Amino acid sequence: xxxxxxxxxxxxxxxxxxxxxxxxxxxxxxxxxxxxxxxxxxxxxxxxxxxxxxxxxxxxxxxxxxxxxxxxxxxxxxxxxxxxxxxxxxxxxxxxxxxxxxxxxxxxxxxxxxxxxxxxxxxxxxxxxxxxxxxxxxxxxxxxxx
Numbered sequence: 001x002x003x004x005x006x007x008x009x010x011x012x013x014x015x016x017x018x019x020x021x022x023x024x025x026x027x028x029x030x031x032x033x034x035x036x037x038x039x040x041x042x043x044x045x046x047x048x049x050x051x052x053x054x055x056x057x058x059x060x061x062x063x064x065x066x067x068x069x070x071x072x073x074x075x076x077x078x079x080x081x082x083x084x085x086x087x088x089x090x091x092x093x094x095x096x097x098x099x100x101x102x103x104x105x106x107x108x109x110x111x112x113x114x115x116x117x118x119x120x121x122x123x124x125x126x127x128x129x130x131x132x133x134x135x136x137x138x139x140x141x142x143x144x145x146x
Contacts, residue, residue, distance in 0.1 A: 009033060009034060009035045010034050010035065010121075011034075011037070011053055011055045011056075012029055012034045012035065012036045012054070012057075013039065013045060013048050013049070013054045013056075013057045013058070014026055014038045014057075014058045014059075015039055015040070015042065015058070015059040015063075016038075016058075016060040017040050017060065017063055017064070018060070019040065021060075021110065022040060023038075025058065025112070025117065029121065032118060032121070034121070037054075042063055042066050042071055042074075046078055049075065049078045049079040049082060050078055050079070054079060054082045055128045056083045056085065056124045056128055057075065057082050057083070057084045057085070058087055059071075059075070059087065060086075060088055060089075061086055061088065068095070068098075068099070072086075072099060072104060073103075075103075081132055081135055082128070083125075083131065084104045084105055085105055085106045085108065085124055086104045086106070086107045087108050087109075088109060088110065089109070091107070091109030095107075105123075105127055106123070106124065108120060
């Protein structure tokens with residue numbers, strides 16, 4: 001099994017309009033050793049994703065003025081190597097299935113328990129390591145065999 005590089009602190013971006021949730025989640029994940037950035041709006045998140053430095057995005061996709069499906073599609077297009085975990089207050093089986101079909105790695109409903117987010121983020125970081133390795137190997141093959 002691929003393990004994350006121990007010298008690389010996973011870079012997380014949290015997108016949530018709820019400032020209290022944003023701050024408490026960021027504080028918890030920083031204590032867990034992650035490099036955490038936060039934003040409360042989709043345009044700022046998209047800008048951060050375009051830098052290519054986000055390993056895992058924890059996103060509330062039910063933001064004012066955005067359609068959740070469109071936002072997820074835009075995120076996947078903008079940053080295909082970033083692993084996306086959807087966080088929402090409006091959880092339903094239908095929404096979870098749609099999010100997964102659109103490329104989300106996992107789907108959590110608020111309120112979130114510390115152990116739950118710890119486990120999901122650990123798994124998401126391992127998944128991102130696999131995705132990054134896959135991209136690197138494909139790039140090597142393309143370079144070698146054109």
